[in-house]
Amino acid sequence: xxxxxxxxxxxxxxxxxxxxxxxxxxxxxxxxxxxxxxxxxxxxxxxxxxxxxxxxxxxxxxxxxxxxxxxxxxxxxxxxxxxxxxxxxxxxxxxxxxxxxxxxxxxxxxxxxxxxxxxxxxxxxxxxxxxxxxxxxxxxxxxxxxxxxxxxxxxxxxxxxxxxxxxxxxxxxxxxxxxxxxxxxxxxxxxxxxxxxxxxxxxxxxxxxxxxxxxxxxxxxxxxxxxxxxxxxxxxxxxxxxxxxxxxxxxxxxxxxxxxxxxxxxxxx
Amino acid sequence: xxxxxxxxxxxxxxxxxxxxxxxxxxxxxxxxxxxxxxxxxxxxxxxxxxxxxxxxxxxxxxxxxxxxxxxxxxxxxxxxxxxxxxxxxxxxxxxxxxxxxxxxxxxxxxxxxxxxxxxxxxxxxxxxxxxxxxxxxxxxxxxxxxxxxxxxxxxxxxxxxxxxxxxxxxxxxxxxxxxxxxxxxxxxxxxxxxxxxxxxxxxxxxxxxxxxxxxx
Numbered sequence: 001x002x003x004x005x006x007x008x009x010x011x012x013x014x015x016x017x018x019x020x021x022x023x024x025x026x027x028x029x030x031x032x033x034x035x036x037x038x039x040x041x042x043x044x045x046x047x048x049x050x051x052x053x054x055x056x057x058x059x060x061x062x063x064x065x066x067x068x069x070x071x072x073x074x075x076x077x078x079x080x081x082x083x084x085x086x087x088x089x090x091x092x093x094x095x096x097x098x099x100x101x102x103x104x105x106x107x108x109x110x111x112x113x114x115x116x117x118x119x120x121x122x123x124x125x126x127x128x129x130x131x132x133x134x135x136x137x138x139x140x141x142x143x144x145x146x147x148x149x150x151x152x153x154x155x156x157x158x159x160x161x162x163x164x165x166x167x168x169x170x171x172x173x174x175x176x177x178x179x180x181x182x183x184x185x186x187x188x189x190x191x192x193x194x195x196x197x198x199x200x201x202x203x204x205x206x207x208x209x210x211x212x213x214x215x216x217x218x219x220x221x222x223x224x225x226x227x228x229x230x231x232x233x234x235x236x237x238x239x240x241x242x243x244x245x246x247x248x249x250x251x252x253x254x255x256x257x258x259x260x261x262x263x264x265x266x267x268x269x
Numbered sequence: 270x271x272x273x274x275x276x277x278x279x280x281x282x283x284x285x286x287x288x289x290x291x292x293x294x295x296x297x298x299x300x301x302x303x304x305x306x307x308x309x310x311x312x313x314x315x316x317x318x319x320x321x322x323x324x325x326x327x328x329x330x331x332x333x334x335x336x337x338x339x340x341x342x343x344x345x346x347x348x349x350x351x352x353x354x355x356x357x358x359x360x361x362x363x364x365x366x367x368x369x370x371x372x373x374x375x376x377x378x379x380x381x382x383x384x385x386x387x388x389x390x391x392x393x394x395x396x397x398x399x400x401x402x403x404x405x406x407x408x409x410x411x412x413x414x415x416x417x418x419x420x421x422x423x424x425x426x427x428x429x430x431x432x433x434x435x436x437x438x439x440x441x442x443x444x445x446x447x448x449x450x451x452x453x454x455x456x457x458x459x460x461x462x463x464x465x466x467x468x469x470x471x472x473x474x475x476x477x478x479x480x481x482x483x484x485x
Contacts, residue, residue: 058389058390060386060389060390093394093395094394097389097392097393097394097395097397098392099392100389100390100391100392101391101392102392103390104390104391105386105387105390107383107386107387107390109383111381111383111384111386111387112387113384113387113388113402113406114406115405115406124391124393124401124402125391125392125393128393128397128401129391129392129393129397173391174390174391177391177392
């Protein structure tokens with residue numbers, strides 16, 4: 001797995017990003033670089049800004065200051081004209097859509113399109129955004145459904161699938177677009193415990209193939225085993241970052257992290 | 270008696286045709302304008318949202334009869350002269366637009382936010398999100414109240430007779446004026462209005478069944 005260093009350009013470069021909802025500062029100057037092929041797990045207590053950070057990366061949320069770059073192109077904003085002293089401007093709707101197509105996202109609540117079949121969910125982006133023919137999109141959809149073990153469910157509607165199956169379709173829908181980076185937002189939190197394994201197995205196989213991923217997760221064991229780095233967020237900032245072994249070590253000197261891990265161990269083990 | 274009525278049938282048919290024509294115009298024009306303004310109300314910038322909100326609340330607070338007289342007798346005062354037919358169509362359409370706006374707002378608001386976000390995440394533009402994700406789901410919720418509104422429009426079109434337009438209602442009243450056969454003619458009129466609206470509600474039920482498979 002690739003390690004980040006300052007001289008290799010990061011695929012995802014989050015630099016000093018801050019964001020407030022009203023008077024509540026949810027992100028405080030967050031910086032994080034993710035190299036191609038890296039799997040980064042983001043952990044932390046509720047309200048620490050993990051999900052907001054993830055949603056800023058594909059601009060489902062805007063951010064107030066700092067910058068987020070994918071392949072050195074800034075997400076969401078472009079430099080304004082010189083007469084405004086170059087103040088940033090929100091990208092056009094078309095621009096934003098094109099940039100979002102380069103990042104895949106899998107949601108906690110699946111968010112499959114209920115009026116479309118499993119294959120139809122995957123084909124929508126392929127035909128409307130990537131401009132592929134129906135036949136081509138269908139064969140790509142079938143390929144990915146096969147990869148997530150649902151080849152036989154191509155023509156099922158989401159309501160006919162279990163939660164674990166729906167989430168696997170959600171993953172297939174995101175990766176079929178061949179994104180540069182895949183964002184996973186607590187994708188197993190809404191699942192019954194016995195269905196978590198099948199979804200994590202899919203994520204693991206994507207990681208092994210070199211898919212760049214940033215995942216917000218509460219599955220500590222999975223974060224430890226599948227990620228190359230763990231980011232611990234607290235109070236809207238990055239409180240600790242490093243290889244899983246270091247961050248999850250019981251003897252950490254980081255007070256916030258130690259409390260979080262202790263509470264976590266108490267409730268999960 | 271039946272002979273006299275039979276003699277008047279072509280005249281009644283013309284009135285009926287005009288009723289259908291007015292209804293069709295009102296329904297189609299209000300659907301187009303209502304959907305556009307409804308999208309403005311849900312997604313537009315604040316000034317547009319306020320404008321649509323004020324328009325909708327105002328129109329819905331005025332009796333439709335007042336609206337018809339206002340457009341026909343009131344607008345000439347500001348230099349807008351409309352033929353009685355178009356004045357009636359305009360008034361009925363304005364009234365219906367306000368309803369369509371509310372149906373659309375309600376239907377779109379019932380779609381979970383995650384649907385828009387998932388559509389954004391795969392790179393669909395605003396228009397594509399509406400076309401392929403939001404509207405197909407909202408349609409099922411929009412349809413039942415809208416069809417109700419269409420039957421209201423057919424019935425409400427009878428008000429155009431007050432501007433002297435010879436629709437079904439006016440034709441019936443004129444034939445009654447000549448024949449003094451009020452009961453059979455009113456029954457005939459009621460049957461015709463009923464036939465149109467019953468056909469509409471049957472069509473609506475079939476459409477609703479076709480879209481019943483969508484579950485969240």
